[in-house]
Amino acid sequence: MAGHGLDPEDWGETRAEAHRMLEAALDQIQQAAKRPWQPVPEDLDARYAVAAAARGPQAVVDQIITDVLPNHGGNIHPRFWGWVQGTGLASDVIAAMAAAAVNANLGGRDHGANRMERAVIDWTRAKMGLPEGASGVLTSGTSQATVIAFQAARLRVLPDLRRSGQGAVRLTAYAGEGVHNATMKGMELLGIGSDNLRKVPLVQGQMDCTALAEMVTADRSAGALPFLVVGTAGSVDLGLFDDLNALADAAAALGLWLHVDGAFGAWTRIADEPYRSLSDGIGRADSIALDFHKWMYVGYDCGMALLRNEDEHRAAFAARPSYLEGAERGLAGGEPWFCDYGIDLSRGNRALKVWTALETYGEAAFCEAITGNCALAAAMAAAVEAQPLMALGAPVVSNICVFTARSDLAPETQSQVNAEIAQTLQESGEAVFSTTRGDGRVLLRAAITNHRSRAEDIQAAIEAVAREAMR
Amino acid sequence: MAGHGLDPEDWGETRAEAHRMLEAALDQIQQAAKRPWQPVPEDLDARYAVAAAARGPQAVVDQIITDVLPNHGGNIHPRFWGWVQGTGLASDVIAAMAAAAVNANLGGRDHGANRMERAVIDWTRAKMGLPEGASGVLTSGTSQATVIAFQAARLRVLPDLRRSGQGAVRLTAYAGEGVHNATMKGMELLGIGSDNLRKVPLVQGQMDCTALAEMVTADRSAGALPFLVVGTAGSVDLGLFDDLNALADAAAALGLWLHVDGAFGAWTRIADEPYRSLSDGIGRADSIALDFHKWMYVGYDCGMALLRNEDEHRAAFAARPSYLEGAERGLAGGEPWFCDYGIDLSRGNRALKVWTALETYGEAAFCEAITGNCALAAAMAAAVEAQPLMALGAPVVSNICVFTARSDLAPETQSQVNAEIAQTLQESGEAVFSTTRGDGRVLLRAAITNHRSRAEDIQAAIEAVAREAMR
Numbered sequence: 027m028a029g030h031g032l033d034p035e036d037w038g039e040t041r042a043e044a045h046r047m048l049e050a051a052l053d054q055i056q057q058a059a060k061r062p063w064q065p066v067p068e069d070l071d072a073r074y075a076v077a078a079a080a081r082g083p084q085a086v087v088d089q090i091i092t093d094v095l096p097n098h099g100g101n102i103h104p105r106f107w108g109w110v111q112g113t114g115l116a117s118d119v120i121a122a123m124a125a126a127a128v129n130a131n132l133g134g135r136d137h138g139a140n141r142m143e144r145a146v147i148d149w150t151r152a153k154m155g156l157p158e159g160a161s162g163v164l165t166s167g168t169s170q171a172t173v174i175a176f177q178a179a180r181l182r183v184l185p186d187l188r189r190s191g192q193g194a195v196r197l198t199a200y201a202g203e204g205v206h207n208a209t210m211k212g213m214e215l216l217g218i219g220s221d222n223l224r225k226v227p228l229v230q231g232q233m234d235c236t237a238l239a240e241m242v243t244a245d246r247s248a249g250a251l252p253f254l255v256v257g258t259a260g261s262v263d264l265g266l267f268d269d270l271n272a273l274a275d276a277a278a279a280l281g282l283w284l285h286v287d288g289a290f291g292a293w294t295r296i297a298d299e300p301y302r303s304l305s306d307g308i309g310r311a312d313s314i315a316l317d318f319h320k321w322m323y324v325g326y327d328c329g330m331a332l333l334r335n336e337d338e339h340r341a342a343f344a345a346r347p348s349y350l351e352g353a354e355r356g357l358a359g360g361e362p363w364f365c366d367y368g369i370d371l372s373r374g375n376r377a378l379k380v381w382t383a384l385e386t387y388g389e390a391a392f393c394e395a396i397t398g399n400c401a402l403a404a405a406m407a408a409a410v411e412a413q414p415l416m417a418l419g420a421p422v423v424s425n426i427c428v429f430t431a432r433s434d435l436a437p438e439t440q441s442q443v444n445a446e447i448a449q450t451l452q453e454s455g456e457a458v459f460s461t462t463r464g465d466g467r468v469l470l471r472a473a474i475t476n477h478r479s480r481a482e483d484i485q486a487a488i489e490a491v492a493r494e495a496m497r
Numbered sequence: 498m499a500g501h502g503l504d505p506e507d508w509g510e511t512r513a514e515a516h517r518m519l520e521a522a523l524d525q526i527q528q529a530a531k532r533p534w535q536p537v538p539e540d541l542d543a544r545y546a547v548a549a550a551a552r553g554p555q556a557v558v559d560q561i562i563t564d565v566l567p568n569h570g571g572n573i574h575p576r577f578w579g580w581v582q583g584t585g586l587a588s589d590v591i592a593a594m595a596a597a598a599v600n601a602n603l604g605g606r607d608h609g610a611n612r613m614e615r616a617v618i619d620w621t622r623a624k625m626g627l628p629e630g631a632s633g634v635l636t637s638g639t640s641q642a643t644v645i646a647f648q649a650a651r652l653r654v655l656p657d658l659r660r661s662g663q664g665a666v667r668l669t670a671y672a673g674e675g676v677h678n679a680t681m682k683g684m685e686l687l688g689i690g691s692d693n694l695r696k697v698p699l700v701q702g703q704m705d706c707t708a709l710a711e712m713v714t715a716d717r718s719a720g721a722l723p724f725l726v727v728g729t730a731g732s733v734d735l736g737l738f739d740d741l742n743a744l745a746d747a748a749a750a751l752g753l754w755l756h757v758d759g760a761f762g763a764w765t766r767i768a769d770e771p772y773r774s775l776s777d778g779i780g781r782a783d784s785i786a787l788d789f790h791k792w793m794y795v796g797y798d799c800g801m802a803l804l805r806n807e808d809e810h811r812a813a814f815a816a817r818p819s820y821l822e823g824a825e826r827g828l829a830g831g832e833p834w835f836c837d838y839g840i841d842l843s844r845g846n847r848a849l850k851v852w853t854a855l856e857t858y859g860e861a862a863f864c865e866a867i868t869g870n871c872a873l874a875a876a877m878a879a880a881v882e883a884q885p886l887m888a889l890g891a892p893v894v895s896n897i898c899v900f901t902a903r904s905d906l907a908p909e910t911q912s913q914v915n916a917e918i919a920q921t922l923q924e925s926g927e928a929v930f931s932t933t934r935g936d937g938r939v940l941l942r943a944a945i946t947n948h949r950s951r952a953e954d955i956q957a958a959i960e961a962v963a964r965e966a967m968r
Contacts, residue, residue, distance in 0.1 A: 031862030032794060032948040034587050037527055041520070047591045048519050049512070051598035056508055063828055066607055074613045076620040076852065080859025083591065089856070090595050094849065097609025098599045100828060108828060109820070111843075114600035116505050120518045120554065122593035124561045126850075127522035128569040129585035129796045136537055138568025142545045149547040166637055167843040177686055191690025194665035207818045208842060215648055215840060217688035219662025263820055319843060323503060325600045327845030347678045348934040349580070349734055349942065356920035357534055357571060357579060357929060369686060371679060372582075372638040372790060374798030378565065379597075381547065385560070388551025391502030449827035458828060463819040471820065477503040 034083070043083035048119070050091050055102065055116050058478060062455030063100025070097060100458055105483045107472035108452075108460035110262060110290055110320050115477075118325040121382035125375040132164075132373040134350065136360025143364065143377035149384070150316075151332055153295050154288075155309020161336035163367040164328060164376040168289040169208045171315035171331035174368050176212045176254065178313065178333055178342040179283035183253045185341070192217060198245045200224045201256035202233035202268055206287055208315075209256050222250070231266040231423065233257070235276040242280050255282045259305045260291020263462050263471070264419075265403070265426030267291060270307030277312075285313045289329075290475055291424060292316040296389065298397040301424060312338075318376075321396055321425075321475045324383050328376040331368070340366055395477040399425045402484050403474050409488040415495060416488075419464040425474045430467060431495035441468035447494045457487035505554070514554035519590070521562050526573065526587050529949060533926030534571025541568060571929055576954045578943035579923075579931035581733060581761050581791050589796040592853035596846040603635075603844040605821065607831025614835065614848035620855070621787075622803055624766050625759075626780025632807035634838040635799060635847040639760040640679045642786035642802035645839050647683045647725065649784065649804055649813040650754035654724045656812070669693045669716045672727035673704035673739055677758055679786075680727050693721070702737040702894065704728070706747040713751050726753045730776045731762015734933050734942070735890075736874070736897030738762060741778030748783075756784045760800075761946055762895060763787040767860065769868040775895060783809075789847075792867055792896075792946045795854050799847040802839070811837055866948040870896045873955050874945050880959040886966060887959075890935040896945045901938060902966035912939035918965045928958035 034040040054061065067073075073093050101111040130139035147162035165171045176199075181187055184195060197218050201209055203225050210220045224245070226238045242252045255277050257268040270286060277284035286292070286308050293316070294305045308314060311334065318328040333339040344366035352358050365371045384392070407422040410429045417433035432443050444461060445468050451457045459470045470491065505511040525532065538544075544564050572582040601610035618633035636642045647670075652658055655666060668689050672680055674696050681691045695716070697709045713723045726748050728739040741757060748755035757763070757779050764787070765776045779785060782805065789799040804810040815837035823829050836842045855863070878893040881900045888904035903914050915932060916939050922928045930941045941962065 032586060032858055032866050033526070037523070040587050041523055044519055044523060044587075044591050044594075045516060047594050048515055051594040052508070052512055052515060054598040055504070063608065065827075066609060066612065066831070070609060070612050071616065074609075074616040074852070076616055076855050076860075078860045080862060081856050083588070083857055086588070086853055086856045087591060090591070090849075090853070094595055094609055094613070095599060097612075099601045099606055099608035099610065101602060102598075102600055109602075109606075111602055112600070114597070115503060116511050116515075117554070117557070118597040118600070119594055120515050120558060120561070122597040123515075123518050123522040123590055124565055126585070126589040126593040126796050127525040127573075128566060129573055129583070129589065130570045131572060131580075131582055131790075131797050135570055135580075137534065137570035138537060138541060138545075138565055139570065141537065141541050141568075142565070145542065145545040145547055166841050166845065169841045169843070173686070173840060180688070187688060187690065188685040189690055189692045191667070191684075191693055192663060192688040193667075193690075196662070196664075207816055207821070211814070211816060211840065213662075214659040215644070215687065217651070217658060217663040219658065219660055219664075221660045222662055317843065319602075319845075325597050325845070326602050327841070327843055329843075343682070345678055345682060349931065350678070351932065353916065353920055353932075356536075356923035358919070358923075358931065360537070369644060369682065370637050370640045370798070372640070372788065372798055372800075374637065374790075374796070378561075381545070382557055382561070384547050385552050385557045386554055387503055389547075389549045391551060395503050445824065448829070449824055452827035452829075460820065460829065461822065461824075 040083050043087045047087050047090065050095060051119050054095050058102045059104050062103050063452060063458065065453065066097055104476065104478035105457040105487055106476060107474050108458040110473040110475055112319045112323050113476045113478055114325050115323055115383050117382045117386045118379050121379035125378045130375045132375055133365040133371045134363025135357050139375050139377065140360060140364060142381055146377045146380045150330060154292060154314055154332060156332055156334055159336060160332060160334050161339040162330055162332045163364055164330050165368060166327040167329035168287065168315040168317050169211065171329050172208045172212045173215055174331040175285045175313035175315055175333065176216055178338050179254045179285060180216065181342045182283060182338060183251060196222060196250045198222045198224060198250045198252045199254040199256065200226050200238055200241060202226050202258055203228050204261040204263055204266060205256055205258055206262045206289065209287065233268045233273060235272050238276055239280060252282060255284055257284060257286045259286050259288035259308055260424060264428060265424035267304040270305065274307050274310035283312045286311040288314050288316040290317060290321040293321040293396050294424065296393045296396060297400065301397060301400045304424060318380050322392060323477050324379045328380060343367055399474040402479055403427045405481055406472055406484045406488065409485060413488065413492050419469040428462060428464060428469045428471045430469055431491050437467045443495060444468045444470050447491055450494055451490055456490045511554050514558045518558050518561065521566060522590050525566050529573045530575050533574050534923060534929065536924065537568055575947065575949035576928040576958055577947060578945050579929040581944040581946055583790045583794050584947045584949055585796050586794055586854050588853045588857045589850050592850035596849045601846045603846055604836040604842045605834025606828050610846050610848065611831060611835060613852055617848045617851045621801060625763060625785055625803060627803055627805055630807060631803060631805050632810040633801055633803045634835055635801050636839060637798040638800035639758065639786040639788050640682065642800050643679045643683045644686060645802040646756045646784035646786055646804065647687055649809050650725045650756060651687065652813045653754060653809060654722060663688060667693060667721045669695060669721045669723045670725040670727065671695045671697050671709055671712060673697050673729055674699050675732040675734055675737060676727055676729055677733045680758065704739045704744060706743050709747055710751060723753060726755055728755060728757045730757050730759035730779055731895060735899060736895035738775040741776065745778050745781035754783045757782040759785050759787040761788060761792040764792040764867050765895065767864045767867060768871065772868060772871045772895060789851050793863060794948050795850045799851060814838055870945040873950055874898045876952055877943055877955045877959065880956060884959065884963050890940040899933060899935060899940045899942045901940050902962050908938045914966060915939045915941050918962055921965055922961055927961045
């Protein structure tokens with residue numbers, strides 16, 4: 027292939043540079059604790075501007091090492107608990123090399139990557155307690171999985187929707203206060219409208235099924251068509267869990283599709299008690315959306331939609347024009363094709379990194395890490411309560427701890443102090459909290475989906491908050 | 498970090514295994530021509546079943562080498578022209594290692610990966626001829642980008658849609674016969690309905706703008722709200738291009754949003770003439786959907802939505818609840834956040850592989866490869882016409898060649914012969930054609946988005962077809 031512009035002319039050089047890149051990549055992970063987030067250099071945009079000229083692998087690897095690796099998002103650091111971010115695995119690097127070389131398109135056809143995706147789906151299905159024969163597809167994340175599930179739910183009540191559109195029917199959906207914004211965005215995208223998502227009040231942190239039934243009845247009386255209830259397994263703000271068994275009963279009684287947003291919380295299914303019980307009943311859902319890139323720690327992006335009924339899943343998405351016709355033999359075999367299970371026709375390989383992680387470290391290591399993260403959130407709560415001026419914003423239920431650094435101040439001043447502390451500790455590299463609001467105040471928030479965090483990290487971070495709170 | 502289950506206990510072992518994986522991955526690419534697709538072994542599903550136990554990096558790398566790499570989809574082989582698949586780059590392996598180590602979430606916040614995505618968007622925007630200040634977001638592919646663009650188009654005519662839903666308004670959209678199924682699926686997903694997509698007849702392979710105007714007028718008279726016309730830059734079956742300047746004029750006159758499906762064909766923008774002119778006018782679109790994983794050859798998955806008007810882009814998707822509030826300093830800075838430009842809140846790093854490819858090989862190498870692919874399609878057409886019993890199904894316009902191996906047979910028999918040839922050559926490893934339908938026959942179809950193909954590959958493949966056609 028001499029002289030060809032898009033394969034290396036000098037494979038020896040490319041191999042050498044790739045090995046150099048690999049060492050730097052593994053250094054980045056091994057030294058995660060020494061490399062907290064840092065502010066982005068002012069001239070980074072200029073450094074990243076695409077050059078017209080070929081620079082070759084050596085110059086590019088040089089620049090990745092100097093300009094890309096240091097300007098990371100901080101989320102693989104052991105004291106990163108901002109938002110709900112995953113922390114990555116060394117096995118991701120191994121999987122990424124193989125995936126890049128194979129360059130599989132998992133939209134369809136008969137090859138190994140699709141088989142591996144089915145293996146990952148089947149493992150997940152079993153962990154979630156869905157029956158054999160349930161359906162699934164890997165997605166970029168819970169947001170996409172939510173859209174897929176909602177569309178299938180809508181098809182159940184409007185079977186002609188793909189051709190005719192929703193029309194004048196007013197569909198209504200229901201979710202507890204605190205539901206993730208992905209549900210609102212799904213309602214918007216599908217053209218149902220976020221006004222038609224009813225927020226059901228919580229009782230002791232869980233959706234009030236009596237209120238749910240009343241709202242459904244009222245909507246039916248008003249001419250709407252209630253079709254969907256969204257249960258939350260791990261609320262984004264507080265890590266709360268709906269009573270999924272009660273919701274499954276209610277959904278059955280009310281004739282609603284039960285979808286569970288389990289973005290991170292679904293993985294309590296493989297945790298030890300008392301955390302495992304939080305997601306009891308999840309296997310009764312009609313659909314589940316969850317992420318691997320949060321609490322299963324694999325690299326971005328990777329989520330999954332699971333649907334109880336494969337026919338309903340396919341009814342929402344299957345479509346194969348003549349240029350995609352299958353065949354009995356050859357590459358065009360391999361039914362089913364994943365393009366019939368979601369939005370994407372071309373699909374990257376997300377399965378290999380999940381499989382590589384599970385095979386390398388074993389399921390028990392994930393169980394231990396997830397359980398450990400919940401224990402650390404409880405430890406953080408205890409550390410907060412041991413500080414005289416701090417106070418929890420809410421009890422810790424799973425892996426999220428929300429608190430104020432100065433409960434003695436007026437709400438507005440607390441907000442300023444907490445927001446300032448979050449920024450200062452991010453910039454100092456000591457710890458990453460994000461913020462949220464509760465009881466009219468900005469609060470500090472730690473969502474612990476980090477397999478590198480240890481008890482001493484929690485202690486040091488709370489001490490740093492206490493120090494900053496007194497400045 | 499001794500004793501921790503999800504970081505290596507023995508980094509030396511992990512490094513050694515990772516380097517072994519890297520060599521095998523690069524071998525896979527360097528030896529692409531020697532490794533055509535092969536049928537999947539019968540026991541592969543069993544081999545892929547997730548084991549509960551930790552197996553460590555050595556056993557897992559062993560299995561990736563024996564069970565994953567050989568069971569690829571064939572698409573990096575120089576004689577693969579099935580469907581419209583990209584062929585991958587060695588630079589993808591380098592980018593993948595860095596991306597896996599950084600593990601960035603490009604949904605938001607202030608870090609380098611988001612800056613790089615903006616650099617890639619800006620480069621693409623300029624190549625497509627959209628004005629500075631136009632907006633964009635990387636996606637899993639054109640299907641997602643289409644959904645994003647359609648939702649923004651819908652918001653223009655129904656600004657309250659996110660809250661209230663589409664309601665009883667009947668929206669109608671227009672596209673030429675031969676439009677890709679992603680447009681139908683987008684109409685379905687958004688709840689507009691595929692019946693409300695009007696297929697406009699083609700004249701000499703391009704949408705008939707007179708017919709378009711008549712259909713829009715008729716729909717308006719019937720009470721519908723026409724909102725969108727979809728131009729095609731590179732039709733999936735035949736590689737045809739609408740006259741995008743004429744469409745832009747028509748869209749302006751008719752008050753429609755002009756979206757261009759440029760999944761692969763948009764990249765004629767960087768080809769030499771006569772191919773570049775095919776996409777003239779694309780920069781006048783309100784939105785463009787395109788892929789990098791097809792004709793820019795980078796690994797799956799990677800597409801982009803480009804929108805002329807950033808306000809309209811944000812109006813369709815921006816939403817930031819309290820747990821996602823930005824800040825002036827620290828990690829929560831870095832506006833704008835990409836979660837406000839699409840469906841996904843968590844987003845993987847697609848920019849780095851595009852940037853690494855462009856920086857390593859240079860833009861000119863891509864221009865040359867794209868132009869060369871069109872020339873090979875023309876060469877294939879000539880080779881087909883030189884065979885006495887073969888015939889083209891349509892003239893070759895860009896990079897797609899559709900033909901029958903036995904024009905002398907009855908249509909039904911031609912279909913059987915062509916389908917059989919596709920399967921046989923896939924299984925023999927000689928060449929991968931896919932099939933489509935035209936004039937009531939199954940036809941062989943080559944979509945050349947393959948930077949490894951050479952003139953001798955075309956010649957050998959057509960000779961193999963001729964041989965099989967006489968069996």
